[in-house]
Amino acid sequence: MLNKGLFLACALALLSACDSSTPDTPAAGAAPVTQAAVTEARPKPAVDLAALSKRYAGRELTVIDVSEIQVDGASTLSVSFSVPLDPEQNFGDKLHLVDSKNGKVDGAWELSDNLTELRLRHLEPQRKLVLTVDAGLLAVNKAKLAAEYISRLETRDLQATVGFASRGSLLPTRLAEGLPVIALNVDKVDVEFFRVKPDSMPNFLAQWDGASSLSSYSSEELLPMADLVYSGRFDLKPARNTRETVLLPIAGIKALQQPGVYLAVMRASGTYSYTQPATLFTLSDIGLSVHRYSNRLDVFTQALEGGKALGDVSVDVYDDNGKVVAQGKTDSDGHAQLPLPAKAAVVLAHKDEQTSMLRLNSSALDLAEFDISGPQAHPLQFFIFGPRDLYRPGETVLLNGLLRDSDGKSVKPQPITVEVRRPDDQVSRKFVWEADSSGFYQYQLQLAEEAPTGRWQLMFDLGDGKPQLYEFKVEDFLPERLALELKGSDTPVAPADDPQFDITGRYLYGAPASGNSLTGQVYVRPLREAVAKLPGYQFGSITEADLKHDLELEPVTLDAEGHATLSVKTEWAAAKSPLQLILQASLQESGGRPITRRLVQPIWPAEQLPGVRALFGSSTGGDDYDDEASKGEAQTNGDGPAEFEIVMADAAGNKLAADNVKVRLIRERRDYYWNYSADDGWSYHFNEKFLNLNEETLNITKDSTAKISFPVEWGPYRVEVEDPATGMISSLRFWAGYRWQDNTDGGAVRPDQVKLALDKPAYNDGDTATVTVTPPAAGKGYMLIESSEGPLWWKEIDVPAEGKSYEIPLDKQWARHDLYVTALVIRPGERKANITPNVP
Missing domain, CATH: 2.60.40.1220 (Immunoglobulin-like)
Structure with a gap:
């Protein structure tokens, strides 16, 4: 068997805290706060x-x-x-x-x-x-x-706002120095801390929905389930007109040193409102991670101080009503396996007075998003095939089958129970499919004359609880009796011209389709790769709007010779980019049944157009821009020169000469800023601007191209090429540096990700895979081999900052093609001495 590993990295719990000048004394009056992080001044890079x-x-x-x-x-x-x-x-x-x-x-x-x-x-x-x-x-x-x-x-309006930086925090008991708060022009806050009663924990969690605020109405139900243990005023004093993250110093407050689950409710001093910023946080040394599969949960517990596995931790799973639906306890390796009830909502891990919790409906890393090619893995696979997959009602469906294991090897035949499902998902019949003496399965499925049309399915279960399917279509179809020919212009038409098409229809026995009706639709789309002989070159402006058009054509009647001329009124006369017009025409038979044909007609705004191709990454030139996931957008691996190839070409693919071609580098800058509201909490907004950073002029000789490079830094860019003779512009978007959603697939890596690398692209059964783990910081954690059904192997790891390689034996019994390598590393918490700003 060939095992395929897919690399991904789990988010790290990067834990740090700060020293308290009075570790054992509660703050009196206005307690000073510390900055959540101090950015040390770094020398500017040398500039030549x-x-x-x-x-x-x-x-x-x-x-x-x-x-x-x-x-x-x-x-x-x-x-x-x-x-x-x-x-x-x-x-x-x-x-x-x-x-x-x-x-x-x-x-x-x-x-x-x-x-x-x-x-x-x-x-x-x-x-x-x-x-x-x-x-x-x-x-x-x-x-x-x-x-x-x-x-x-x-300048924009800045409302004085304050709120908690997180809707839930896990603070290590010995290292918990502060609760992060985001403040803008708020000097003082009053905060009340409630400790949730252990016997009320399930009901409290069932009613607490993870919001960022607490209303007066909700407080009447929630606060009786908690004890007020501390209240005080904290002096924030953030820098003027600056949104800052500061820490409410809780390390020196004895009332907040007992492990447990706490609710903090805050308000700006001197203000009163119906809702107040609130957050739930936990004082605990139990690091909790959960791997969720289709029918089970695998729970791992680690010490936040040191990162070692924690055993003998009780794990309870609650539903939304606060009812325990599953229970377990971790072994000496810090692992517990629990069933996954349908209504599971919260996982609580507790040992002695330590309690940690994790909501199962919160953000998670979905391994299914990291695609492994091929069908879903099964211990047994049943391959069904036949001479065709389209039948008429009343016909006999000829089916053949081969039973194989997960590696495609022959296995002992067994009876297979098959359900035949109609298009409405109703079971038409059931039968038991037996193999012949050679292990070959054959079956003739007779369809009724009144069998409904649509997609039919054969559903069968080979014992792993995962049904497998084979599909075929039933349609009431007849052989075509008409021929339809569509002919457009042999050369691209101009956007201002009305495209015309010659239509010819005839019966297959030779007679013209005189008097037959023709209907149709026209779809106009951008044609980015407009020259087939020049693959990878992008033509047209990626920023040009209103290039998509969908038109319904008026019916046309063919003349006595079976001919018609179809003219499409242009709605894209102002287009400055190449387009493709897709004509979809349907010719009706005398009985009303149509035959449909399609024709693609190129549209060019000029005789020649500039083209641009990135000499890095990949680009399919999508016409929509999405900052979160610009699929097909070219991407460099980091800061440095970005190189492009420029061509001047006609529609036939001839490379033409051009002088004084302008090439511009444009930074597509998004200026992000935060805004706070009582309903949504903190939200991110942006203003977008396009900055022309550089412009070069180059000459292109006939039958050749020109190359140009620009120095770039992290972020989104656009390169534009302008033909001075016509004013036509072609452009291409690209991204410099890593992107936040990048994974460790050989490209850029997020700064909080663990990078995993295998020593080989594939392995055989019994091989030993060597995995190199490179974390952003030294720490302890675990590494797993897991499939869609659960973990197959795991190991506790202690990784230095420079990384370390580990060997994984590939068990022959795994016999799977859906294996993932995952790793989680916890950096041990440490106390850091941070400055205290604006202390009165």
């Missing part, structure tokens, strides 16, 4: 000014964008330039920001690492600002801003 000056030689310095963005949670003014700036000049002398109400805005301008952007932080909300950039601002290529630049903008 001479190389930059050479690269941008002769280019004009201009201001290409002025925007309000968020940097480290602070509203920031961003000014982007076409050429990197000379870092030695005093920017405060050249850039002036004035508030129309309060006059000059003070602050220090920060130059970005790539020297193309200046930033001024901590803008006041809802202010009308005027930015003036003086002429004479100097670039690295010695170019100067030719004229004074003035821009006006109004």
